[in-house]
Amino acid sequence: MSYFRKLEPGLSNMLELFSRDERWLICVNADPDAMASAMALKRIMIHRVADVGIARVNEVTRPDNLAMIRYLRIPMMKLTPAVTAQYDRFALVDSQPHHHPLFKEINFSIVFDHHPLSEEHHVVADFKDIRPEYGANSTLMTEYLYNLGIRPGNRLATALVYGIKTDTSSFEREFCDVDVRAFRYLSKLSSQTLLSRISRSEFHLSWLDYFSRAVSGMHKVRSGFYCYIGEVPNPDALVVIADFFMRVHEIRWVAVAGVSGDNLVVIFRGDGVTRDLGSFANQQFGAIGSAGGHKAMARAEIPLEKLAGKDLEMWVLKRLLSPRKKPKVMPPAAGGAEKAVSGGAAAESVPDAPVVDSKEQAPA
Ligand SMILES: [Mn+2]
Numbered sequence: 001m002s003y004f005r006k007l008e009p010g011l012s013n014m015l016e017l018f019s020r021d022e023r024w025l026i027c028v029n030a031d032p033d034a035m036a037s038a039m040a041l042k043r044i045m046i047h048r049v050a051d052v053g054i055a056r057v058n059e060v061t062r063p064d065n066l067a068m069i070r071y072l073r074i075p076m077m078k079l080t081p082a083v084t085a086q087y088d089r090f091a092l093v094d095s096q097p098h099h100h101p102l103f104k105e106i107n108f109s110i111v112f113d114h115h116p117l118s119e120e121h122h123v124v125a126d127f128k129d130i131r132p133e134y135g136a137n138s139t140l141m142t143e144y145l146y147n148l149g150i151r152p153g154n155r156l157a158t159a160l161v162y163g164i165k166t167d168t169s170s171f172e173r174e175f176c177d178v179d180v181r182a183f184r185y186l187s188k189l190s191s192q193t194l195l196s197r198i199s200r201s202e203f204h205l206s207w208l209d210y211f212s213r214a215v216s217g218m219h220k221v222r223s224g225f226y227c228y229i230g231e232v233p234n235p236d237a238l239v240v241i242a243d244f245f246m247r248v249h250e251i252r253w254v255a256v257a258g259v260s261g262d263n264l265v266v267i268f269r270g271d272g273v274t275r276d277l278g279s280f281a282n283q284q285f286g287a288i289g290s291a292g293g294h295k296a297m298a299r300a301e302i303p304l305e306k307l308a309g310k311d312l313e314m315w316v317l318k319r320l321l322s323p324r325k326k327p328k329v330m331p332p333a334a335g336g337a338e339k340a341v342s343g344g345a346a347a348e349s350v351p352d353a354p355v356v357d358s359k360e361q362a363p364a
Pocket residue numbers: 033034094114135136137167359
């Protein structure tokens with residue numbers, strides 16, 4: 001039995017698309033899994049086509065992503081009409097055309113992805129392989145490399161390992177057997193030194209000032225903690241600080257607030273046990289902005305125009321301390337507000353609002 005599934009006849013259909021006369025562009029919404037997948041597809045194409053480039057639709061700001069680009073030497077361009085015009089054919093990895101307005105304008109010949117399929121947006125491509133059950137697109141690309149007899153080099157293997165690690169949160173999120181197999185196979189080929197250099201690159205120098213504000217401005221809020229950071233260039237900084245506090249043994253949940261662009265953003269992180277932060281965020285902030293998430297991670301975003309003249313730090317603190325709406329089925333005195341809600345019907349609900357950090361924001 002082979003280590004990975006056999007990909008014929010699909011693989012031959014894909015190889016038939018390649019010709020030495022055509023220039024290919026691989027498009028990504030850059031995160032570790034997408035960048036690793038692009039590197040893998042580039043490796044597959046490199047001797048089969050005239051030229052192959054990688055272009056991203058987003059700005060890369062997370063330190064670990066920047067470290068990955070630097071240490072694994074991933075050449076990427078920004079996707080613009082001028083860049084698109086230089087290429088004949090297009091491939092998309094770790095995404096589907098309807099996921100980004102810039103992708104929608106491109107006619108993709110190849111699509112590899114592991115995000116859920118949408119009923120209304122049918123993916124049209126000469127060749128596509130979309131496997132929502134896979135924890136990482138890097139796993140899928142590893143199967144293709146293996147079937148083609150391509151043994152990934154040190155940097156490519158490291159990228160794919162980091163892609164799998166990130167998208168599965170080191171196997172704390174959903175994954176399948178083949179993710180584990182790919183991870184084990186790649187681990188032997190990857191560099192532990194490069195991997196830890198990348199995953200240990202967690203903070204920007206400018207963020208250290210936010211840490212000092214966070215630590216000196218901590219408020220105790222019932223079973224958790226709250227701090228207000230002020231203006232930040234990107235909500236990522238708030239996520240990083242919230243994640244940092246969750247590494248402190250005594251902290252069961254934390255809310256970190258700050259202003260990013262035209263919004264007040266509140267990031268919630270918790271142990272997933274003490275309280276359901278998704279429903280908590282939704283109950284305290286849902287009426288005025290978008291708010292919700294999962295038990296252990298949630299987010300609220302409130303347009304600043306709705307908060308004109310308010311002291312934002314105190315406003316958030318008051319919302320966090322204000323009594324919670326009790327589910328109608330619960331008797332009014334059933335063991336306090338917090339207990340009533342965490343045992344209530346709302347506990348499992350995850351609202352549709354784009355409130356949970358997307359995969360590319362997830363820490364390694
Ligand atoms: Mn992915």
